[in-house]
Amino acid sequence: MTTHIEGGWVVAFNGTTHEVYEQGSLVFEGDKITHAGPAYTGPADTTISAKGKLVSPGFINTHVHTAGNAGDYLLLDMARNDYRTANYMSFAAPLKGTMTPPPAAAVAALRTFTFLHAMRNGTTTIIDVGGLRGDYDGYARLVDDLGVRVYGGPPFRDRDTYMDAQGRLTYDENVAVGRERLEEAVDFVKNYDKSAQGRLRGLLNAAQVETCTERLLREGKDAARQLDVPIHTHAGGNLVEFQRIMDEHRTTPIRFLADIGFLDERTLIGHGVFTTAHPWTHYPFGDDVKTLAERGATIGHCPYKYAKMAMTLHSFQRYVNAGVTVAIGTDTYPMDMLGELRWASILAKTTDGNYQAGQPRDVFNAATLGGCRFIERDDLGRLAPGARADILVIDLDRLGSLVYHDPIKALIDAGSGRDIDTVIVDGKTLVQGGRLTRVDEEAVYARAREAVRHYWDAVPKWRWDGAAVERIIPPAFPVHRRH
Ligand SMILES: [Zn+2]
Numbered sequence: 001m002t003t004h005i006e007g008g009w010v011v012a013f014n015g016t017t018h019e020v021y022e023q024g025s026l027v028f029e030g031d032k033i034t035h036a037g038p039a040y041t042g043p044a045d046t047t048i049s050a051k052g053k054l055v056s057p058g059f060i061n062t063h064v065h066t067a068g069n070a071g072d073y074l075l076l077d078m079a080r081n082d083y084r085t086a087n088y089m090s091f092a093a094p095l096k097g098t099m100t101p102p103p104a105a106a107v108a109a110l111r112t113f114t115f116l117h118a119m120r121n122g123t124t125t126i127i128d129v130g131g132l133r134g135d136y137d138g139y140a141r142l143v144d145d146l147g148v149r150v151y152g153g154p155p156f157r158d159r160d161t162y163m164d165a166q167g168r169l170t171y172d173e174n175v176a177v178g179r180e181r182l183e184e185a186v187d188f189v190k191n192y193d194k195s196a197q198g199r200l201r202g203l204l205n206a207a208q209v210e211t212c213t214e215r216l217l218r219e220g221k222d223a224a225r226q227l228d229v230p231i232h233t234h235a236g237g238n239l240v241e242f243q244r245i246m247d248e249h250r251t252t253p254i255r256f257l258a259d260i261g262f263l264d265e266r267t268l269i270g271h272g273v274f275t276t277a278h279p280w281t282h283y284p285f286g287d288d289v290k291t292l293a294e295r296g297a298t299i300g301h302c303p304y305k306y307a308k309m310a311m312t313l314h315s316f317q318r319y320v321n322a323g324v325t326v327a328i329g330t331d332t333y334p335m336d337m338l339g340e341l342r343w344a345s346i347l348a349k350t351t352d353g354n355y356q357a358g359q360p361r362d363v364f365n366a367a368t369l370g371g372c373r374f375i376e377r378d379d380l381g382r383l384a385p386g387a388r389a390d391i392l393v394i395d396l397d398r399l400g401s402l403v404y405h406d407p408i409k410a411l412i413d414a415g416s417g418r419d420i421d422t423v424i425v426d427g428k429t430l431v432q433g434g435r436l437t438r439v440d441e442e443a444v445y446a447r448a449r450e451a452v453r454h455y456w457d458a459v460p461k462w463r464w465d466g467a468a469v470e471r472i473i474p475p476a477f478p479v480h481r482r483h
Pocket residue numbers: 063065129130234270331
């Protein structure tokens with residue numbers, strides 16, 4: 001079946017760069033694009049009008065935690081001062097022995113919500129850097145049902161983090177447990193890679209650079225090579241991690257990963273903020289940015305989350321100019337890729353003190369082509385004959401684009417996930433008129449709301465000082481709840 005999207009601004013890829021066609025056409029047959037760019041006059045079974053809209057390649061969101069639990073990032077607008085900006089450790093680490101796994105229904109509800117929320121805000125390929133272990137059949141079924149494209153695998157590490165009774169962070173090393181988790185991850189890839197009609201792909205995921213021993217990182221990278229899959233780890237994410245790696249390995253996290261052979265073209269680094277380039281590290285020895293460029297690794301830049309914690313890359317432009325492959329991710333809520341593009345652009349300008357930094361071209365490339373390198377896909381992140389039909393149709397009129405001279409600049413200046421009208425993956429329409437076509441959104445929201453309440457209520461049970469959420473993160477104003 002041939003579908004013709006006509007009359008919109010079409011972002012087509014010419015083999016080297018994106019180009020924009022006014023009143024252009026995009027045609028796809030089944031799951032593949034057959035025509036992208038100038039107006040098409042051939043036959044089509046279905047014609048969709050994109051008048052006043054932008055027809056864009058779907059975004060590769062390189063940082064989604066599908067576990068979606070409260071601890072890691074719903075609490076992030078307050079960080080404990082003694083762990084400075086290391087938000088995930090300062091909140092998510094429980095008192096040892098107090099964390100009980102959440103009910104399966106809550107996990108499933110939140111997982112569904114996370115997928116759905118990412119999709120309708122412009123993500124067509126999710127890089128899952130933090131799913132929960134267990135119920136892998138359910139995970140694969142969900143990817144199949146929702147129709148989205150996913151690279152994922154259960155995270156592994158051999159150092160779990162806990163708080164002691166005084167709120168001090170401790171790392172509890174267990175090499176045997178780490179190895180079991182790596183084996184579990186390898187089994188996941190063997191069992192599920194190319195399932196969900198080819199849309200679920202395997203990825204190895206060494207959780208964080210400092211929660212893995214050097215041996216586990218080496219074994220993880222070796223396994224990824226053998227399986228021929230990409231690998232991810234969080235590194236350069238916060239100052240505590242930076243210092244721990246300095247203490248243990250006497251070098252920066254990026255240099256350490258390069259030295260042990262972990263960094264190459266198939267490696268995705270979550271964040272990569274704290275490098276020799278960042279002023280807070282006060283470490284002018286070596287050049288991590290150059291190392292990243294030489295090794296061909298990709299940085300999963302999550303501008304908004306980091307901006308909320310008063311941090312950013314130093315800088316997006318410096319990394320891009322040095323030849324580093326920078327991709328974009330959301331990490332936390334909202335998972336709005338259009339918002340992230342704007343933050344990436346603006347933060348580059350303010351960080352460099354240069355309004356010519358953070359050009360729309362570079363941030364758009366990061367969210368599309370940039371995310372394709374480490375997964376070795378030249379059929380994603382672009383609209384061109386032969387590429388996968390992963391497409392967004394974005395309402396430009398609503399965001400006030402008519403006063404702009406360039407629709408891409410309008411998009412980055414003013415666009416939001418709520419302007420996304422249509423999301424297509426593998427030629428199948430998953431969002432239409434801003435609504436999911438395959439699931440009852442209200443039902444998903446109701447279940448997720450219930451699940452989130454469970455997570456919030458459980459916080460005093462695992463928190464080192466037994467504090468409730470209201471005390472840890474006081475609301476903006478007193479809130480009078482009904483329950
Ligand atoms: Zn993360």
